[in-house]
Amino acid sequence: MTVPRVFAVTAAACAAVLTTALPSSAINSYNATPAPERTEVGALVATWDNDDNPATPDRVDWVCSGTMIDADTFLTAAHCTTDWPDNVRFYVSLDQDVQAGLDAAAKKYPGDPAAQANAVAVQGTAHTHPGYPGPASDTHDIAVIELPAAKVKARWSFTPATLPTANQLGKLGPQGLNATDWLVAGYGTQEAANGPGGQTHPGGGVRMKAPVTFDALNDSWVRLAMTAPQGNGGACYGDSGGPNFAVIGGRNVLAATTITGDTPCYATNVTYRLDTPGARAFLSPFVNLP
Numbered sequence: 001m002t003v004p005r006v007f008a009v010t011a012a013a014c015a016a017v018l019t020t021a022l023p024s025s026a027i028n029s030y031n032a033t034p035a036p037e038r039t040e041v042g043a044l045v046a047t048w049d050n051d052d053n054p055a056t057p058d059r060v061d062w063v064c065s066g067t068m069i070d071a072d073t074f075l076t077a078a079h080c081t082t083d084w085p086d087n088v089r090f091y092v093s094l095d096q097d098v099q100a101g102l103d104a105a106a107k108k109y110p111g112d113p114a115a116q117a118n119a120v121a122v123q124g125t126a127h128t129h130p131g132y133p134g135p136a137s138d139t140h141d142i143a144v145i146e147l148p149a150a151k152v153k154a155r156w157s158f159t160p161a162t163l164p165t166a167n168q169l170g171k172l173g174p175q176g177l178n179a180t181d182w183l184v185a186g187y188g189t190q191e192a193a194n195g196p197g198g199q200t201h202p203g204g205g206v207r208m209k210a211p212v213t214f215d216a217l218n219d220s221w222v223r224l225a226m227t228a229p230q231g232n233g234g235a236c237y238g239d240s241g242g243p244n245f246a247v248i249g250g251r252n253v254l255a256a257t258t259i260t261g262d263t264p265c266y267a268t269n270v271t272y273r274l275d276t277p278g279a280r281a282f283l284s285p286f287v288n289l290p
Contacts, residue, residue, distance in 0.1 A: 065242030076241030091121035099205025188238030236265030
């Protein structure tokens with residue numbers, strides 16, 4: 001997977017939300033597999049202006065990951081929807097290989113980013129947490145894209161993700177969470193690879209999944225281990241906003257969203273809890289909470 005071209009343009013959107021780490025956005029190559037069955041997991045696509053004529057967009061790319069949490073609501077991260085040019089437009093695609101779709105659309109609609117985006121995705125309206133960016137203890141790094149349900153249904157079939165109940169992770173506690181199976185999914189790039197020009201993050205744009213294991217829990221964050229010797233994979237650049245599922249009561253629960261991690265994408269995925277009062281208060285106008 002290659003680092004999406006957008007990251008050079010939206011550096012502010014990818015600024016670290018914790019002082020010691022950078023935002024994550026991809027699934028590692030080790031212990032990872034394609035995830036065609038995770039049809040509720042999608043890619044955030046954007047068009048925006050990158051020249052002196054803001055009247056029309058001239059760039060398009062997939063930029064982050066996310067999850068459908070009902071028929072018309074796509075959950076992602078706030079740092080994916082902020083610090084863009086004024087004419088940015090957001091789209092959501094549930095295709096398995098978004099990069100291939102964009103490549104094909106670029107040949108079919110050369111010089112028309114809007115047509116390229118519409119070829120692979122459905123346009124929506126972004127709603128970013130008004131408190132973002134908050135303090136490190138809770139950055140409020142959460143956003144949703146509201147979509148036209150009829151257009152989404154006409155293109156893709158999926159079952160929305162199951163959100164956690166209030167304080168569900170807290171009630172399980174570290175011991176229960178340590179015994180829980182975890183899975184991260186997204187469209188991001190691979191871990192750092194050394195090359196003649198230095199480190200790069202290859203790949204990206206294809207929906208992947210990988211096992212992770214519980215590491216630590218605090219008021220707003222779940223830290224998940226991505227270490228290969230333990231059989232884990234993990235998140236990297238482009239997976240921001242994407243889901244981290246926990247198997248609770250025999251069901252895949254969307255417990256947290258990928259936000260940040262270590263720079264080379266080898267060790268830790270720092271994820272935003274969705275069972276907290278703050279996350280639930282933000283989500284309640286958009287989705288029926290369990």
